[in-house]
Amino acid sequence: MAKVEKLDHFGRGIVFDNKITFINYALPNEEVEYHIIKQTKKYNVANIDKIVRPSEDRINYPCPYFLKCGGCSLQHLKYAKTLEFKKAKVEEILNKYANIKTNIEVISNSSPYHYRNKLSLKIKDNHIGFYEEKTHELVEIKECLLAKEAINKLILDLKYFHLTNANVTIRASYNDELMIIITTNDEPKIDLDYLTHNHKIVGIIINYQIYYGEDKFIEIINKQLFQVSYNSFFQVNPFINAKILKIVQDNIKKNSIVADLFCGVGSLGITASLYAQKVYGIEIVPNAIKNALINKKINHRENIDFCLGDANKVLMEIKDNIDTIILDPPRSGLKKEGKDTLLKIKPDVIIYISCDPMTLARDLKELTKVYEVKKFYIADMFSNTYHVESICILNILKEK
Ligand SMILES: C[S@@+](CC[C@H](N)C(=O)[O-])C[C@H]1O[C@@H](n2cnc3c(N)ncnc32)[C@H](O)[C@@H]1O
Incomplete structure (x- = not known):
């Protein structure tokens, strides 16, 4: 038996x-009996056999697949405590890897359940579910408590595909229209009549080709419209996305020249263009850029x-005097080339949005040689999981 010190x-x-030893699903201060499932030279991983003394913060988890599916890691912890965990985790990473000590403002989710607008599933030998973490073992599911209700309703009818x-x-x-994206070697025999009568289906894409309807849909965030193609990125949590758009809006100075790097369908840049004199958006996925050009038009931004x-x-x-850069890269963060360019351009303000605090800290370590952290937020984009979104506002250090 052992007493748990803290969470990793x-x-x-x-x-x-x-x-x-890292014990799966054990909470700080709990006394647990456990058995080791993995041993390396440096550490062990273990599963709980018995919780001898449970934590006061432990709650009954509502999902029958929790512990098996691997998608959620914190359903057994009170919601407020999950936010404390995420804040402490980001504080520790910033301090350890970037030598940054700063106040962090926490933006909580509207609800820790039914917030996700996107879910990826496996169908294996007619069974529907998720692969258990790091294995090809299917955990069969009938619903996912993180997903919007409209997605769960469709899961129950996936048999009609x-x-x-x-x-x-x-x-x-936003209005529960569904886009279904399938890759398969099966010959499609889809009961379209049933599915389109019982669900608001905008499009079905099979092996990157339109099978039914359209290959894009419309999102609305903060009264702005965004066309999104089936393979364009869009944040999975609309409530938190709206909060991030608002933070971006509040940090764009009137008449500034802005670059929105990794812009996706342009949601941040289009928000910035309300105040900026000029915005440049850069994105690598062709469909996302096509969406962004449409989004410029439908939101009437010149x-x-x-x-x-x-x-x-x-x-x-870009041959313009960029004074503000919005950065929202994939998990891997900025490449060296990007960081070097940023430090050459030296915009007055950088708004860095990140879904991985480790790569954020790595990048901030270099950026804070010439920038100071003006404001740091974490947003609970991925409730019930250990993942966290960070938003960091950096101001250039004034030369003395
Ligand atoms: C985290 S998403 C952010 C998208 C957008 N800012 C938003 O809020 O919806 C990262 C985006 O970077 C794009 N991306 C990945 N690598 C890129 C690169 N090297 N250059 C430009 N865009 C890239 C992805 O396609 C994706 O749209």
């Missing part, structure tokens, strides 16, 4: 003995240009 960055309980083996992604728009390409490289080609 993945939400596992830590026990320090001769060696560090008659798929034996497939990857299926379901995306739901002062924004979008370019297709690698943001790490194209930024250098």
